[in-house]
Amino acid sequence: MLTDIEIAQAAEIEPIVKIAEKLGLTEDEIEQYGKYKAKLDLSNRKDAPLDGKLILVTSINPTPAGEGKSTVTVGLGDGLAAIGKKPVIALREPSLGPVMGMKGGATGGGYSQVIPMDDINLHFTGDFHALTSAHNTLAALIDNHLHQGNTLNLDPRRILWKRVLDINDRALRNIVIGMGGPTSGVVREDGFDITVASELMAILTLSTDLTDLKARINRIVIGYTYDKAPVTVADLGVAGALTVLLKDAIKPNLVQTLAHTPVIIHGGPFANIAQGTNSIQATRAAIQLGDYAITEGGFGADLGGEKFLDIKTPLLGKTPDTIVIVATIRALKLHGGKPLKELNTEDLAALEAGLANLGKHIQSMQRFNVPVVVAINQFTADTDAEIKLVQEYTQQFGVDAVLANVWGQGGQGALELAQAVVDSCEKASEFTPLYAADDELTTKIEKIVTEIYGGRDIELAPKAKTQLKQFTAQGWDKLPVVMAKTQYSLSDNAKSLGAPKDFTIHIREFVPKLGAGFIVAMTGNILTMPGLPKVPAANNIDIDENGKITGLF
Incomplete structure (x- = not known):
């Protein structure tokens, strides 16, 4: 059996100019990064109508058994092309943290992939490097300000802006800087987040253009004075320099699938610690350039799905026409209590128990009054009886569960799913937000916890209560x-699988991100700098004397 990278390396890839021609893009609208990648300058199309259908792909809570949300997203796009539609896929960029860690990349799998997958999963067009540089430039400027006299009266104990690195490195979560005497700066506690947790990443994905980007950067709260007054980037006067470093990163990237379907990839905030969607620009471009725009929200519907609908949709100017929830029978059996090593054997009882997780996500997405389709991402061990049980279960919600074999067959394995999505997009819908814009912060959190997670209550730690008053x-x-929450459970306890009920979500602190335009609620023991597993994926990655990469999934 071929690996993902072997399949990708054997594929016939079209020059990116041909993909651009399919979309009707002009020479002035593409900037080539080699032969198979390009940046897009769509400034002249900024106000073009959003006439295409928008499809949001989300999933059940992820498990080690795998759900394949990106694989289904790509396969669905290829399936729509195969039935004569004009699809454009919009995805996030992969982070090196999971690529070198354990989750893997974000370009799909099998015969449902985005290519060139090795470039995309590694350095791509340098967007993440630019973000890392801009973020750490601000960190250096803050510490230089402290060293040069601190005219802003910044309290070194209350600086919010950490440093970032786009790799999992637990040793850097908490550090002390400024050691070495008077010439080495002010001694203080600091730490590193992963680049995708940077507020600049959130800002990049929510900005509509350079002007908006700079305005948002100016609003970033970097810390507080000794009098506990907030200090912003505007006070420091360096937004222009940071924007310069991001002048290319703000442009979306164009690539293709194995079947040459256009894919726009841009931005990469994680959904468990940020908003978890690709950029406003990428999604708008997909809607404007195609008949069907297929995009995704990171992790499960409780995280990326909810955040897409509550955070991104109001800024996008377009609500989804259909929501696709991806599930695997393997993952559902794991949610039902079956051990990971035994998932290849039929177990209808475990599957029936695990279906509650899928049911909760169907209900939470239907809460927004958007049509829902369930995609069963097929594995070879799935039995007819198991497939039938899932399809019968979803009928109680008025939802079709469609089998898709995209890993093995690409778009040809998603023809039925593609048609189901087309039909679903024609159904009547009236998007209903979960909360009102002027609801109190705690009211918004309570609605997310009770209506999306299925919990009963929230509990604020003393620090969070104090912050709320401030x-x-x-x-x-x-x-x-x-909500910064574990992706593995509807609750804030990663080990609580299935569909737990009547639980309490514990909020330990809030983080203001005024540039992005939201407040982050840190729940449970969620971390903004992950660690590497005992045997990282990096152990399997290699390159030969001809530059051929192996082991990248």
Whole structure:
């Protein structure tokens, strides 16, 4: 059996100019990065109508058994092309953290992939490097300000802006800087987040153009004074320099699938610690350039799905016409209590128990009054009885569960799913937000917890309660909220699988991200700098004397 990278390396890839021609792009609208990648300058299309259908792909809570959300997203795009539609896929960029860690890349798998997958999963067009540089430039400027006299009266104990690195490195979560005497700066505690957790990443994906980008950067709160007044990038006066470093990174990237379907990839915030969607620009371009725009929200519907609908949709100017929830029978059996090593054997009882997780996500997405389709991402061990059980179960919600063999067959394995999505997009819908823009912060959180997660209550730690009072005084208490929560469970306990009920979500602190335009609620023990596993994926990656990469999935 061929690996993902072997399949990708054997593929016939079209010059990116041919993919651009399919979309009707002009020479002035593409900037080639080699032969098979390009940046897009769509400034002249900024106000073009959003006439295409928008399809949001999300999933059940992820498990080690795998769900294949990106694989289904890519396969669905190829399936739509195969039935004569004009699809454009919009995805996030992979982070080197998971690529070198354990999750893998973000370009799909099998015969449902985006190519060139090795470039995309590694350095791509340098967007993440630019973000890392801009973020750490701001960190250096903050510490230089402290060293040069601190005219802004910044309290070194209350600086929010950490440093970042796009790799999992637990040793850098908490550090001390400024050691070495008077010439080495002010001694203080600091730390590193992963690049995808940077507020600059969130800002990049929510900005509509360079002007908006710079305005958002100016609003970033970097810390507080000794009098506990917020200090922003505007106070420091360096937004222009940071924007210069991101002048190319703000442009979306164009690539293709194995079947040469156009794919726009841009931005990569994680959905468990940020908003988890690709950029506003990428999604808008997909809607404008194609008949069907297929995009995804990171992790499960409780994270990326909810954040796409509550955070991104109001800024996008377009609501989804259909939501696709991806599930695998393997993952559902794991949610039902079956051990990971035994998932290849039929177990209808475990499957029936695990279906509650899928059911909760169907209900939470239907809460937004958008049609829902379930995609069963097929594995070879799935039995007819198991498939039938899932399809019968979803009928109680008025939802079709469609089998898709995209890993093995690409778009040809998604023809039925593609048609189901086309039909679903024609159904009547009236998008209904989960909360009102002027709801209090705690009201928004309570609605997410009770209506999306299925929990009963929220509990704020003393620090979070104090922050809430401060945010209210600053006028920040009605901003949208991004929940930083484990992706593995509907609750904040990663080991609580299935569909737990009547649980409490524990919020330990809030993080203001005014440039992005939201408040982050840190729940449970969620981390913004992951660690590497005992045997990282990096152990399997190699390159030969001819530059051929192996082991990249």
